[in-house]
Amino acid sequence: MQVRPTAIDGLIELTPRIFHDERGHFFESYNKPLFTSLGLPMDFVQDNQSFSTKGVLRGLHFQSEPFAQGKLVRVITGKVLDVVVDIRPDSATFGQHETFVLDAALANMVWVPEGFAHGFVALEDSIFSYKCTNVYNKQAEGGILWNDPDLGIDWGVTNPNVSEKDLILPTFKSLFAKVS
């Protein structure tokens, strides 16, 4: 397992070793003792899978306290630009973001701790998969507008396919007015 820390505290990229042979390949996408030793939580309680056609953008999403979710995200087929925004008010990097190209051929993944907004745009038709530290809670769902100029995210796409729900999400400033 390759581990790459990022400029944002707690946010790391992980790349497993893939074993290839005449039949195809094999890898461990999660191993609790190993991932725990790397600082990931002991417990994941929900696994999700979505399929997105090329150009679909999902995000930016989070669940509010006390239902915040840490997410271990990756793609199984295809390729996405994955984006995470630090929304921890006490963080030195509050409001800053990181982007990652998640590529099925690499099986690279990102550990997104609680306290981040998350989204991605599908660069190809892609199967996206993630493990969560807390279960889905519709009432606790929150979000930030994907193209909020204050976030300054370069999505690399001009006209993404965004859900109606995501098009009317609030801006970062309006959401965190009280703490900024």
Place this chain on the structure above:
Amino acid sequence: MQVRPTAIDGLIELTPRIFHDERGHFFESYNKPLFTSLGLPMDFVQDNQSFSTKGVLRGLHFQSEPFAQGKLVRVITGKVLDVVVDIRPDSATFGQHETFVLDAALANMVWVPEGFAHGFVALEDSIFSYKCTNVYNKQAEGGILWNDPDLGIDWGVTNPNVSEKDLILPTFKSLFAKVS
């Protein structure tokens, strides 16, 4: 979540609800509170993913006590014939097997408790995924010859692509001579 018990005690097939929209689809492939309420173990500690070209047969595999693994198995792309053999000496169905077609379009999965040998043949190029209740332990690996006539499994294929390691696995009778 649809739940279908089988003729073998403890072995069940599960089919999640898939939500489709203009972007693609979404489903929960695992939800700890829900799966626990259905009788699956509280804890999965390893997730594995393999890719197999059409005609590849992997199996029949198990890990010996005290490293036995319960497995929640499914495919993410493609289609496989999944086979499980009851190797619990005290079971009323000891030596009997069940087969399932696992289909990515359905996202159906099988809960294989500890005490089963497991394998599959890829009916198409397929990505196979499973969650385990115990981590990998090379020393504890066991297996049974896939085409052991005493098991009477109809794999539906004539010349599968089997690893050298799997071609020399023992028969069911030689393995369980002491208890049969």
